[in-house]
Amino acid sequence: MLELSHVQVFHGPIEAVHGISINVAQGQCVVLLGPNGAGKTSTLSAIAGIAQYRGAINFLGNNLVSASIEDRQRAGIALVPEGRRIFSNLSVRENLVIGAATRNNRSAVLKDIEHWFEAFPVLGERRHQMAGTLSGGEQQMLTIARALMSRPEILLLDEPSLGLAPLICQQVFRLIAELKESGMTILLVEQNVRDALELADYVYLLNTGQVTQEGDHSLFGDDTNLMAELTGIH
Ligand SMILES: Nc1ncnc2c1ncn2[C@@H]1O[C@H](COP(=O)(O)OP(=O)(O)O)[C@@H](O)[C@H]1O
Ligand SMILES: [Mg+2]
Structure with missing residues (x-):
């Protein structure tokens, strides 16, 4: 469904x-692991059309070379960026409306909003509340629900568990498991290796901008030391 071939990503020079x-094949959950600065966010940014790249990114059989950010959204790519970027001065509901901008x-959009309010009762109960008043976990749920409002074919998630309490x-x-x-x-993209591996159909390990290992989740076995060494995460 999504194929990156020899992709180089640039931030200016x-x-x-x-x-x-x-x-990434249809219906799969593919996980990108790697230490800080490995290039995980850059990779997602290139797919979403936010960062410049060379090489080919094909999605549903089309090369996205000249596709804008909006073109990619319309084609079915939704990015949940790092750091829960909600519109804090808008209501929960308004945040979801914005997610459907494409x-x-x-009437289908309104129906979807109701659907997600049922699927995420914490959001439904707070639909008229300013999004900035939500807890960190609720904001993450809102960011994901907002991305889903574009009815994507693929969801790109950038460290969705970052900074959240273990229970959240x-x-x-x-x-994410339910969505899968x-x-x-x-x-x-995750730093929370153990939880991410449970969901993973396939794993790529990125280090200093290169794929250093790949395979199914058995790649890491139960060797937590190896895992820590490979990912820089202990
Ligand atoms: N906007 C930017 N301008 C310049 N360098 C950047 C920018 N964003 C990321 N980088 C650099 O690109 C490398 C990869 O960063 P990033 O993709 O954010 O890694 P990760 O998400 O794996 O932590 C790092 O060396 C980082 O400093
Ligand atoms: Mg990152």
Whole structure:
């Protein structure tokens, strides 16, 4: 469904990712692991059209070379960026409306909003509350629900559990597991190796802008020392 071939990602003159190749098949949950600065966010940014890149990114059989950020959203790519970027002065409901900006069918959008309020009762109960008043975990749920409002084919998640208390982390992982169950294709960037591996159909380990290892989750076995060494996460 999504194929990156020899992708280099640039921030101005700086090459952050050096020719990586990654595949995500329909319905899979693929996990990108790696220490800080490895190029994980840069990779997701290139897919979403936010960062400049060379090499090919193909999505649903089309090369995205000249596709804008909006074109990619319309094609079915949704990014949940690092750091829960909600609109804190808008209500929970208004945040979801914004997530549907690429869609025209208003009644279908309203129906989806109700659907997500049922799926995420914490959001439903707070629909008229300013999003900035939500807890960190609730804001993460809102960010994910907002991304889902574009009815994506693939969800790119950038460290969704970062900075959340362990119990809230578990809720976020449960939600991602449910999305996977429902058939959503997911590319997940995580530092929380153990939880991420449980969801992973396939894993890429990124280090200093290169894929250094890849395989299914058995790649890491039960060797936590190896895992820590490979990912820089202890
Ligand atoms: N906007 C930017 N401008 C310049 N360098 C950047 C920018 N964003 C990231 N980088 C650099 O690119 C490399 C990869 O960063 P990033 O993709 O954020 O890694 P990760 O998400 O794995 O922590 C790092 O060396 C980082 O300093
Ligand atoms: Mg990052």
